[in-house]
Amino acid sequence: MSKKVTDVVADLAAPIVNELGLELVDIEYVKEGKNWFLRVFIDSDDGVDIEECGIVSERLSEKLDPLDPIPHNYFLEVSSPGAERPLKKEADFQKAIGKHVNIKTYEPIDGEKVFEGILESFDGKTVTVTVTIKTRKKQVEIPYEKVAGARLAVIFG
Template sequence: MSKKVTEIVEELAAPILEELQLELVEVEYVKEGKSWFLRVYIDKETGVDIEDCSNVSEKLSEKLDEADPISQNYFLEVSSPGAERPLKKDKDFLKAIGKNVYIKTYEPILDEKEFEGVLTEFDGEQVTLEVKIKTRKKTVIIPYAKIAKARLAITFS
């Protein structure tokens, strides 16, 4: 079976991002309305700017034209993951310790499937959150394998 488009794009993007000292956050290939979009989210410690996105877009576009892994027409978008960056890999969770996160689980934990709070610990097996319930704080431990989606969460004080 052939590789998924996102896996092929990740492989094509890897040397480009390494050369430019950027990190690949996520690759999405989605249909919206009648159009297909290939979205590549990149980042670096100091944050990405329009020039970083433009450089990656230009170089990746050349590689995609050579490899031609996508049969239909599509729009290539290269951007920052934004303030509510997804947490996909172990290192993302480790970098998010001490920050506010949103987590959605595949199945209920303590009768809930959605949690928002400060990520206090991550050991590769489970995530520990400190959540606020009205005026009280509660610790919630979520098995890593049960996380369907996780991202940084913006809080407004």
């Protein structure tokens, strides 16, 4: 198969979640131990419940079965991305402005590769985060192409 499994699944899942008024957040296809897992993460502004996850799982299974893009047994899991949802697309960064985030970069910026703080702005090229170092606040500008991973971060305390 020329397309990656996650791309095939995204093509099948997108119309299903859109029809339900939900958002397709992410798709993972991973091996854990001897088992393979196909994880589909969905969300909405109001969150998602177990019933919505079940509907997406059932409809997606119906689409996957005849195509059979995965040659071996796997577990299909459909769930919410949780409180620390990943920021994958530019729109995710836009929605996260003003929220607490954790960003990892491919290479150091000001000697650091992990930044946690408030996402101040995103213009499509630069992610600006206010981080607190001891008691001092500092704005860090991170080139978007250097972002290795980003997610919302929950603050405990």
